[in-house]
Amino acid sequence: MTPKQAKAAIHLRVMLAPGIAIGPGKADLLAGIRDTGSISAAGRAMRMSYKRAWQLVEELNTSFREPLVEATKGGAGGGGAQLTRAGADVLARYARMCAAASDAVATDLAALRKHLRAKGR
Amino acid sequence: MTPKQAKAAIHLRVMLAPGIAIGPGKADLLAGIRDTGSISAAGRAMRMSYKRAWQLVEELNTSFREPLVEATKGGAGGGGAQLTRAGADVLARYARMCAAASDAVATDLAALRKHLRAKGR
Numbered sequence: 355m356t357p358k359q360a361k362a363a364i365h366l367r368v369m370l371a372p373g374i375a376i377g378p379g380k381a382d383l384l385a386g387i388r389d390t391g392s393i394s395a396a397g398r399a400m401r402m403s404y405k406r407a408w409q410l411v412e413e414l415n416t417s418f419r420e421p422l423v424e425a426t427k428g429g430a431g432g433g434g435a436q437l438t439r440a441g442a443d444v445l446a447r448y449a450r451m452c453a454a455a456s457d458a459v460a461t462d463l464a465a466l467r468k469h470l471r472a473k474g475r
Numbered sequence: 476m477t478p479k480q481a482k483a484a485i486h487l488r489v490m491l492a493p494g495i496a497i498g499p500g501k502a503d504l505l506a507g508i509r510d511t512g513s514i515s516a517a518g519r520a521m522r523m524s525y526k527r528a529w530q531l532v533e534e535l536n537t538s539f540r541e542p543l544v545e546a547t548k549g550g551a552g553g554g555g556a557q558l559t560r561a562g563a564d565v566l567a568r569y570a571r572m573c574a575a576a577s578d579a580v581a582t583d584l585a586a587l588r589k590h591l592r593a594k595g596r
């Protein structure tokens with residue numbers, strides 16, 4: 355679990371089609387690629403194996419009509435990766451869905467939390 | 476993944492406190508206990524090991540001020556389990572949160588789905 359996820363009050367997984375979903379893992383990976391310019395660096399920051407990070411990117415790229423992540427060529431580091439416009443759109447939309455869902459459940463969540471045992475607080 | 480979860484458009488995990496969450500797994504287990512009167516039968520229906528089902532129930536029971544599941548004594552089967560009123564309340568509230576979150580993201584979800592590759596449809 356990333357620090358970002360640990361702080362979130364909800365985790366949302368959205369079922370796009372049978373066998374195709376986007377949730378906190380893929381969203382954090384996309385955000386990491388945007389921030390680091392590298393699939394492997396983004397995966398590493400999530401303690402995800404290189405292979406797993408590439409698998410998830412491949413899954414996303416083949417699920418959508420346009421790829422969400424594209425390789426960038428050249429530069430001193432020998433190229434990396436970046437979000438396409440479609441990738442940025444999907445990530446922004448997922449973030450908006452999380453915010454909307456979080457707002458929608460806030461009252462019930464506060465009520466649920468009142469019934470927790472006080473232990474350790 | 477249970478058939479019920481496979482059909483849902485979203486999966487919601489609610490973080491109640493650090494290390495304490497309720498999501499589709501625990502919710503389905505509670506619903507199964509309500510429906511079967513047995514922790515092991517409820518776990519079996521989810522292809523969950525007996526040990527795992529009991530662990531989750533124990534986790535829920537110690538997280539909340541009142542237990543959510545209680546043992547029932549006697550009867551031909553030697554006793555089973557049922558939801559307490561608190562357990563039924565938590566399950567109902569979680570279901571309401573899922574419905575509210577699902578409504579809140581419906582428009583964005585429909586838009587996201589339009590960008591999926593048509594493959595296999």
